[in-house]
Amino acid sequence: MVSALGMTAVLGGCGLTGDSEVTLKLVAADYGDSKANSSQKYWDELAEAYEAEHPDVRIDVTVHSWNDVDRKVREMVDAGEAPDMAQIGAYADYAAKGLLYRADDVLSIPVQANFVSQLESAGQVNGVQYGMPFAASTRVLFYNKTLFAEAGITPPKSWDDLAEAAEALKAEGVKYPYALPLGPEEAQAETLQWLLSGGGGYTESVGSYRIDSAENVATFTWLKDELVGKDLTGPVAPGELNRADAFAAFAKGDVGMLNGHPSLMKIASAKGVEFGMVPTPGVEGPSKATLGVTDWMTAFKQNGHQEQIGDFLDFVYNDDNVLGFSRMYDLLPVTTTASEAMSTAARDKELRPFLDELLASELYPVGKGSWAEVSAEIKKRIGRAVAPGGNPEAVLASIQATATRAESAE
Template identity: 65%
Template sequence: MTGLTGLTAALAALGMTATLAGCGASVASDDTVTLKMVAADYGDSPANSTQKYWDEVTAAFEKKNPGIEVDVDVRSWSEVDAAVAAMVKKGDAPDIAQIGAYADYAAQGKLYSADDLLSIPVQADFLPALSQAGELRRVQYGMPFASSTRLLFYNKDLFAQAGVTGAPQSWTELAADARKLKAAGVKYPFALPLGREEAPAETLMWLLSGGDGYTDNVGTYTLDSEANIKTFKWLRDDLVGEGLTGPTAPGELDRQDAFNAFSRGEVGMLNGHPTLMKQAAKKGVEYGMVPLPGVNGKAKATMGVADWMMGFKQHGHKAEIGKFLDFVYADENVLEFSDRYDILPVTSSASDAMAEDPKYKHLREFLEELPNSELYPVGKTSWAQVSAAVKQRIGKAVERDGDPAAILQRLQNEAVAAESAE
């Protein structure tokens, strides 16, 4: 991995300068302010735990900012959101959290806005789609920290064995390619992970592919739209019903299990994010990547995802939090994090640097899709409840005897109820 110093040199070579200036006032006395931060772990082993990244960043920050210390507690994704929720409920919120959702805390008035914390150049550097996704009632509280888009991965060797030439450009071609893969003995012609691990993501990819999404352009839930119902009827009839999704029912197939099967050479096609590249390459799988096609060509948009940084008001360390976050979002730090974990940058300057650097050629297709991607409706406090309902029910919509219209209508009713309760 490139060290922080190495990335500074790389940025200089690209004619860029990392901006490390903070927006907050300096500590007013000799007393040291200690910021408490809880963050998610993006590593897959102790050897590449994100704790090591934060230890490096905080050491560099504290050297430049005497009087401010930052204590970062890194937790696994399975517990980090619940850990922060418990701290807030107990009345001892962290100063900073880097977790999966911000809207509930913002709606309760517990967070500083991005305007409160960040310098103007740093806030303006966020990719617009990500800034907008971080807003609640048109005020940005969630600051994007890590982002990703999704692409359709396909196994080149399995395609060649099945006589498939080139990636599918429409749903008709996708189903036809899957039938050829099945005839060639491929275990999972198209892996469709609608299990609880990440069902909302796979669902959104297909809703966008079918021309709609979770919400309309003014943010109203549209789960049971005609387009969405048609999408899930097609999945039920043309993929699952034709036996093209493999031996595990989509509602029981989790994302990581599908990734593992792809890396074993058992999957012809599936939707994936950048971490699948490294996993597949380790196993010697030759793969290609393209955007998931739409009904008759290009999809409405590619799905994007983001994780969020937020500053809590409880302990009143606005200036110190802002100074630290300005440092965190310096190009050298954003790129270092992206480099370690195959995550896309959330700022325009770091994205441009990555796009121009041959080292990151493997991420360019994901980078190209990010600016126009569509994210979950994370600015809705109802989203957490809706997401949980999707995880619980959506797999049943594609069962051979499933009723997509009834299931999507039930999800819509639950979404409307959750929205009215905000």
């Protein structure tokens, strides 16, 4: 039933004046890993709850896997058949083409003001919010408690601690002392997590790319020399190790430590792995910043329906619904009030380490139309920076050149 998702029929706005029997088409991503927990079920129940209070509005939801959803939406837009709303991974290119409603075109003031500040800012293009954050996560360092106990070590706080722990784990025969997934699946995430821990990042304070900064070169030089070069990252070359495979290896007990997001808790627990979580180590102590990731809700102008879209989205961002979705998929709420509720709820205690990191998180530069191209280049090339004979400075300079060209073309 709807109540199982914590959904409420108390809606933010009523008495719509739009056309009768309006159908709003929503395309959304699937966060489930089986039919039983597919996001289609979540959205169908949410739509049913909304339609019960709005008999003249129908919500037509189509859910696609993350492998397909961005492409499906792009194909719809290119064919002149844009959905009313799309919950996807990127928004900036659509905003640049004038295809999207601004957030303040559709959301009520209280709802828009309730977004977590870092996430709201990341949804802006030239200071205007088009991307509405929908689900968020951060990263912490997971470690295998059993392997750490056998090696007689404690969780690392600094890079040197991490290298020493990896050496001890290797001496105990651990297959992956530290798993470093720089393969094409999600290399942009592991890369940014390390760059942030070294005091760098993808962009400088004014927003331009700085991928080949001195801090970033130093970070990847350390990784190459102190982890990969000393055979502390396992039998698969980092450039060929994907995140999903690293997570699976952790769940098998083959990994001493790795960066992970909330879903790894469920994966590891299901396999009986006893794990701990600590803030990402930095150069001299815990990193001052961590990677934050959010997905986006967008509202397309093509079909009109501005008022109906806004009223439905106000409902979507009701705290009960935000919390229901977050809890179903081990994600972080994107609104301040829902985050506050999660931070004090006993049932959410396992998510608190991630929630604590959210306010200090840094997101991908998703407001740049060039980010998709730059991200693809990182996935393609970054593994070479730590490979035998690799040159971190040259690889980062090559990616920076691509970023500079892409940014100038925006």
